[in-house]
Structures are given as C-alpha cells and as structure tokens.
Amino acid sequence: MASNGTYKGTNAFTDTIRQYLENKAKNDSLFAIKFANPSKSVEDCVTYIINEVKKSGCNGFADAEIYGMAVHFYEEAEIEVQPSATAGIA
Numbered sequence: 001m002a003s004n005g006t007y008k009g010t011n012a013f014t015d016t017i018r019q020y021l022e023n024k025a026k027n028d029s030l031f032a033i034k035f036a037n038p039s040k041s042v043e044d045c046v047t048y049i050i051n052e053v054k055k056s057g058c059n060g061f062a063d064a065e066i067y068g069m070a071v072h073f074y075e076e077a078e079i080e081v082q083p084s085a086t087a088g089i090a
Contacts, residue, residue: 009046017070018042034074044081045073
C-alpha cells in the first residue's frame with residue numbers, strides 16, 4: 001500500500017490485466033470500441049479492481065472474477081474511479 005492511502009497494483013498485475021484486455025479487444029470488436037475509450041486507462045482499471053476487492057471484504061477471488069471487474073470497468077460509461085477505498089488507513 002502506498003503511503004498516500006491509495007492502493008497501487010504491482011507492475012505484474014497491471015501487465016496481466018492489460019494483456020487480458022488487449023486480447024479480449026482483439027477478439028471482440030464491440031469490446032474493442034469500449035477499450036479504446038480515451039477517458040479510461042488500465043491504471044484506473046487496476047485502481048477500480050483493487051477498490052472493489054477491498055469493498056467486498058473477501059480475501060480471495062477467482063481469475064474470472066477479477067477479469068470480469070476489468071471488463072465491467074470498460075463497459076460501464078459512468079464508473080468513476082475513487083483515489084482509494086482505504087483513504088485514511090495507515
């Protein structure tokens with residue numbers, strides 16, 4: 001956890017999510033349009049996933065659940081990424 005109270009995904013996690021989304025976009029032309037949205041980024045997607053995991057209170061997720069959150073982030077136009085679900089926690 002970063003000292004400013006926000007979560008940051010590791011480079012490996014970010015790269016894994018990016019690779020999954022790029023592959024999905026190559027194979028799904030409708031998703032490719034949403035993935036190309038210039039107002040969204042993989043880094044914001046990772047922050048969204050980490051915040052959602054934290055809010056859930058669960059300690060373990062299947063890969064498909066995490067990938068589903070990543071796709072959801074791009075499919076929903078109105079998702080606003082909060083800096084962190086843990087603001088104020090040291």
